[in-house]
Amino acid sequence: MRILYHIPLSPACRKIRLILAEKRLPFELMTEKVWEKREEFLKFNPVGTVPVLVEENGLAIPESYAISEYLEEAYPDTSLLGRTLGERVEVRRLVSWMEGVFSQEVTDKLLGEKYMKRFLRKGNPDGTAIRQGYTALYFYLEYLGWLAEMRIWLAGSFFSQADLTAAAYLSSLDFIGDIDWSRIPAVKEWYARVKCRPCFRSLLQDRISGITPPIHYADLDF
Amino acid sequence: MRILYHIPLSPACRKIRLILAEKRLPFELMTEKVWEKREEFLKFNPVGTVPVLVEENGLAIPESYAISEYLEEAYPDTSLLGRTLGERVEVRRLVSWMEGVFSQEVTDKLLGEKYMKRFLRKGNPDGTAIRQGYTALYFYLEYLGWLAEMRIWLAGSFFSQADLTAAAYLSSLDFIGDIDWSRIPAVKEWYARVKCRPCFRSLLQDRISGITPPIHYADLDF
Numbered sequence: 192m193r194i195l196y197h198i199p200l201s202p203a204c205r206k207i208r209l210i211l212a213e214k215r216l217p218f219e220l221m222t223e224k225v226w227e228k229r230e231e232f233l234k235f236n237p238v239g240t241v242p243v244l245v246e247e248n249g250l251a252i253p254e255s256y257a258i259s260e261y262l263e264e265a266y267p268d269t270s271l272l273g274r275t276l277g278e279r280v281e282v283r284r285l286v287s288w289m290e291g292v293f294s295q296e297v298t299d300k301l302l303g304e305k306y307m308k309r310f311l312r313k314g315n316p317d318g319t320a321i322r323q324g325y326t327a328l329y330f331y332l333e334y335l336g337w338l339a340e341m342r343i344w345l346a347g348s349f350f351s352q353a354d355l356t357a358a359a360y361l362s363s364l365d366f367i368g369d370i371d372w373s374r375i376p377a378v379k380e381w382y383a384r385v386k387c388r389p390c391f392r393s394l395l396q397d398r399i400s401g402i403t404p405p406i407h408y409a410d411l412d413f
Numbered sequence: 414m415r416i417l418y419h420i421p422l423s424p425a426c427r428k429i430r431l432i433l434a435e436k437r438l439p440f441e442l443m444t445e446k447v448w449e450k451r452e453e454f455l456k457f458n459p460v461g462t463v464p465v466l467v468e469e470n471g472l473a474i475p476e477s478y479a480i481s482e483y484l485e486e487a488y489p490d491t492s493l494l495g496r497t498l499g500e501r502v503e504v505r506r507l508v509s510w511m512e513g514v515f516s517q518e519v520t521d522k523l524l525g526e527k528y529m530k531r532f533l534r535k536g537n538p539d540g541t542a543i544r545q546g547y548t549a550l551y552f553y554l555e556y557l558g559w560l561a562e563m564r565i566w567l568a569g570s571f572f573s574q575a576d577l578t579a580a581a582y583l584s585s586l587d588f589i590g591d592i593d594w595s596r597i598p599a600v601k602e603w604y605a606r607v608k609c610r611p612c613f614r615s616l617l618q619d620r621i622s623g624i625t626p627p628i629h630y631a632d633l634d635f
Contacts, residue, residue, distance in 0.1 A: 237556065240514070254510065280472065283478060
């Protein structure tokens with residue numbers, strides 16, 4: 192069976208779970224305590240990060256970007272990148288933005304400071320970073336809202352990796368209660384549509400010891 | 414004419430310059446003072462970062478990852494990603510590692526603290542970060558050296574984006590005199606081979622006001 196090594200709240204891991212599920216590729220989830228630097232795991236990815244996907248034939252694919260491109264090339268039937276060069280540029284631009292600037296300026300400063308530091312045994316949360324994270328979050332959510340108002344899906348008229356990536360990042364922040372949906376109606380309407388898709392089910396059922404998500408987290412009609 | 418908006422010392426921009434040159438695609442370089450948040454430029458990339466490639470037909474492609482994948486799809490003749498799924502996974506794993514962990518733990522802490530902060534008007538260098546950057550640099554260079562000893566090129570027997578990306582990152586650090594090549598003979602031998610390729614010429618001719626590169630920077634026989 193295909194295995195995805197992951198950490199439940201990691202948005203990059205959630206993105207891969209969503210892509211696999213959207214493409215209807217069965218997989219088993221294995222939580223990897225990356226801070227333990229397990230030797231068997233470092234053989235799959237010397238850098239020691241998750242996600243890592245291991246195919247049934249033994250091929251190990253580390254790194255969110257490498258996995259998502261691999262899945263498009265190996266299983267092209269349900270394309271999540273768009274067809275034309277221009278569409279694919281737009282999808283990858285948005286994926287890159289979420290996994291780059293958004294991840295560093297928002298996720299690392301909220302989820303990172305408040306929870307991942309504890310999981311990864313890296314010290315105490317930094318209050319200044321958390322405040323900067325909230326400011327950046329609502330700044331970027333406005334841009335997401337603008338996209339959601341202008342288009343059917345984030346990258347255009349087609350459902351894509353851009354939607355799954357953005358939804359993965361927001362779902363992690365929603366799990367820790369960091370998103371006030373009433374402030375961003377256009378994003379909420381788009382997110383509700385993604386949340387209803389069958390690929391999203393497993394994310395909504397996640398239970399993590401020590402963190403209770405807000406009630407609306409798993410509610411499709413939030 | 415195709416235009417690449419860049420900052421000379423940005424490794425991500427250098428990577429795109431190398432890919433364009435290796436694919437023999439003519440382009441014009443335009444330095445973008447990203448901190449000025451020029452309105453015309455924000456139309457190409459709302460996040461305001463470089464590199465951004467603008468094709469002659471007007472298609473604007475922001476983000477290093479989106480540009481390099483676009484160039485492979487639009488101009489597949491000189492493939493820099495490998496042929497099999499496994500080869501492509503390995504190339505993208507290494508690209509992702511350089512642009513992710515290496516960029517954050519090394520480049521941001523050396524080039525970022527010592528020079529980019531000044532260019533981007535973001536305050537004074539942080540000595541602790543710089544020390545952490547040097548430690549991480551030689552830790553990761555050992556891994557690069559191990560790859561260079563085991564294989565003809567970094568991702569295997571074929572020249573790829575992995576070589577161009579790693580060389581781009583090292584060339585920026587070499588420009589500011591941060592690499593002691595005598596400590597890493599295997600990396601030096603590999604880098605000398607990349608440096609000799611015609612695609613590298615323009616990088617070696619870069620002149621940046623206020624920074625004098627070490628004499629060996631442009632020397633092919635360093």
